[in-house]
Amino acid sequence: MMSAQQIAARTAWGEARGEGVSGMQAVLNVIQNRVMHPGWWGRDVVSVCQANQQFSCWNRQDPNRAKLLSVTDKDPQFCVALHLAEKMNGSALPDLTGDADHYFDCRGGRPFWVQKKFYRKTIGHHAFYRVGLHGDGQ
Template sequence: MTVSDQDRDILARTLWGEARGESLAGQIAVAWTIRNRVNDGKDKSWWGEGYAGVCQAKYQFSCWNKTDPNFAYLSGAKQIPFRELAQARLAGDQVIDGKVLDPIGGATHYYAIAMKTPPAWAAKAKQTLKLGGHVFFKDVP
């Protein structure tokens, strides 16, 4: 699969929007969630196609919702701090380029521990990892 500069940029911005307070390892874990969706054989109309398509698919990553406070940064209306975006780019590039193994055991979903109520889908899914502020899952019904 060919990965464009736009795919890399959208992935980095998504990592910033979803996991900017995480360590490099935490951002790599979130990036692997996205990669697992890109490579999943499920219906592309739900996941999206390619990295940009998956990141920006409706209902997938809330940071891309126009009402989300992160959206102004992700869309380029406001500037993301250089060091924060650089770390997100590093995490995304390492995952896209296959330089790090999947630490989340094939997970396609995660949620932030800070959520007051876990999403309903988490109750029937298999937890694969808890890292930083996120819990990762696979086999989500």
């Protein structure tokens, strides 16, 4: 059984290993922001990361799933993800996303929830949004 830190690191690696350190950190920030504001997306690291259709790398049909389940600490990017997840678990990971709780890859289609008023910033190929409660700043 994987620890919450392992699941968070695998999620960051599976979603953003091609986006460098800041990209993986930003995915972990979204996980952390969702955990800090529990809701339909989960209440802890494990439930947030593995919520149905939330982080595509965990979807059964996603080609990244097999990769994230088999990656080891011999992969340098995964070592970075593990280190960042450890910092997240220790509440020592700065939030690069402006309190975002959603993101999407700009190279694909725009999700239905995308609204300008929720936009926070773009990091690499991912656009970050605060869509949850008070997402519009109210």
